[in-house]
Amino acid sequence: MLGPRIASWILEFVLRRPVEDWLANELLFALPLPSPLPPRLKKTLLLRRLSSDLSLRSLSDRTLLSLELIEELDRSAGADAPSDSLAAAYAAVAVECTTRLLRRRSEDDRGGNFFDAVNRIWSCRVADLERSEAAGLVSATLREARKEMEEAVVNPIVRVDLMGRDTKMAALDAVRVYLEEAEKEMGPPYLERVAEAISEDWRRSLGTGSDGSVGELDVMLRNLLAGRVEDGRCDGLPDGDRAKSSGLLELEKLEGSVLGRSKDAPEQGGCSTDKFECLPAAATEVMKMKYVFRSSVLPAKIDNMKENQNQMYLNPVFSVNDGAGKGPENDHDAMSQPNLTDQDPSYLKHGEENRERTFLSSIDRGTKDGNPGTCSYTRDSMDHAGAQKPSLMDWNPTARKFEWDEDSILSPSENSANPSNKLQSPSSKRRKLSLPLEDNKTFIIRRRKRKWSSLEEETLRKAVERHGVGNWKFIKSCHPEIFKNRTEVDLKDKWRNMMRCV
DNA sequence: ATAGGGTTAAGT
DNA sequence: ACTTAACCCTAT
Known part of the structure; x- marks a missing residue:
């Protein structure tokens, strides 16, 4: 049995390792994670996202969002104020997100994008931040930068000065510094700490041996995925690995004792959760987080494992940052990534991306309204958090429709060739939405109604x-x-x- | 991306 | 049953 808690440990461990992003993503989808996700895991995901941005040298609004979410997460964990390095990274990224539009100015764009960005980031976003609980992110540097940006709107000399500065390098450095600090603060992955406490040998067998080889870990994870982690059951491990798997079980039992004496473990600053909670797995939040992460790290098109595996061999798009504090030395070889978009990661783009079969089983096919044809998500984060702010990891709110047919569940690749077909009614302009099962076996998911606050x-x-x-x-x-x-x-x-x- | 027509479902 | 806010679809 692979319980939610252990699944969290595994994922945290994997996220901190230099495994391929796609592999980490697949695991994110495959593992029976708890819900709500443990804060420590959330933070690990966010840090990994930052790390990805860093290694891709692609700083955007989504990087800003990651930093904001981290601040919020830390704050809800009881941290007094964001660390200097977090605030510094935020300021530097905000500056870079604005000035890069100045540099990129082209013939058809007479700086309009820059003005838009100043408005969007500085007049709106940062101003909102200042008024919110997250005001701790607003450092003196940020305030100064805001003045400068607003000055740049009216003063071409300031713009020229900005263009002359290497704000990108400054921002990348700031993010790197923050990441190093944050990872240090997090300490080694929980699994590693537990394993260490139990057996040095066991730890090595997971691929964290002194040779630093990741191959073994990759193989193990692939086996895990190939065996499909279903219903919380992990039966895909090769015989040789079963022992390790049951070793994990033992670990869960030992959690109390091991952690109880974890004085020698590194301090868990920032994210207060030293250990993962074990909560019942409700699909919704897990799915939300999976979406956030998937859409943030993966290239736009991810159809299935096979394709991804091919991609891994043929086209290793991602240069995954070494993560766990391996240092900044690899900056030079982090090539720019054509596939990465600047899009906010928490928003999926279009239907095709929503048509992931991997997680269909996790969708709450709510029939509380008695309508057999509709699947409904209960994704009201307020419901979980009471009067709290909405969940940090809100599932993609802009997804509008979700559909599939039975065949595509069985063989996804064959039927997904032209998904737009299914959107069109052959005869009339509009489809009969209320009878999706009868005509084309298509489910339509309608978002839950949310009253405007x-x-x-x-x-x-x-x-x-x-x-x-x-x-x-x-x-x-x-x-x-x-x-x-x-x-x-x-x-x-x-x-x-x-x-x-x- | 946006406007505008259409549908759904919560509230009365 | 009716109204209407929220949501969806699609032509432009």
Whole structure:
């Protein structure tokens, strides 16, 4: 049996190792993780995401978001204030996210993107931050930078000065410094600590031997995946590894004693959770987190394991950062990555990406409304967190539709050739949404209705006042946190509604 | 990306 | 049963 707690340990361990990103992702999907995810695992995922950005040398708004989420996570774990290095990284990345648009200015763009970015990042995002509980992220440096950015909007000399600076290197360095510090603070992966306490030999057999070879670990993980971790059961390990697997079981039992005497273990600053909680596995949050991570680390198109394996051999797109404090020396060989988008990772793009069969089994096919044709997610993070802020790892809120047919569950690759077919009704303009099972065996998932909060309404009202009607995407990007559960279309619809009442 | 028509479901 | 906010689909 592979319990949720052990699954967390394994994932944390893997995330801290230089395994391929796709492998880590597959494991994220395959493992029976607990829900809510343990804070320590969340933080590990976020750090890994940062690490990925760093090794890809791709800093974007999503990097900013990662840093914000880390701050929020630390804060909810009781940390007083974000560390200097976190605040410094945030400031440096914010500066880079703005100035890079200055550098990239092209013939058809007369700096408009830069002005947009200043507005979006500095006038909206940072201003929001200042007013929020996350104000700790707003350092003196950040304030100064904000002044400078706003000055740059009106003063070409400041812009030229900005362009002359290597803000990218500065930001990458700042992120690197923070990462090193954070990983040090986290200490070695939990699994490693437990294993260490039990047997040096066992630890080596997991592939963390002194030769630093990852091959063995890769093989083991692939076996694990090939065997499909189902129903919390891990029966895919080769015989030789079963012993290790049951060793894990023993570990779980030993958790108390081992951790009870973990004085020699490194301090667990920042993220207070020294140990993973063991909570019942509810699919929703786990899925959310999986989405966040998957969409953030993987290249846009990931269809199945086989393809990914091919990709691994033929086209090793990702140069995964060594993670666990191996140091900054590999900066030079981190080539720029064509496949990486600047998109906010927490938002999946389109239907095709949603059509992942891997996690179908985890979807809550709620039939509480008695409608057999609809699957409903219960993804209201407020429900879990009470009056708390929405979950950090909110599942992709912009996903609108989810569909598949029975055949594609059995053989996903064969039927996914032209997914858009299924969207079109052969005859009429619109499909009969209420009978999805009858005509084409397609499920339609409708998002749960969420009433607009007064904060959302007020923010929208002000934003429209400021930026005008119709700039929905821009407005959303100005308030990524407030509108994280809304699509641009939602904003538009809401405005339409608000206008109807007046 | 956005506008506008259409659908769903919560609330009365 | 009716209203309407929230959500979905698709032409442009």
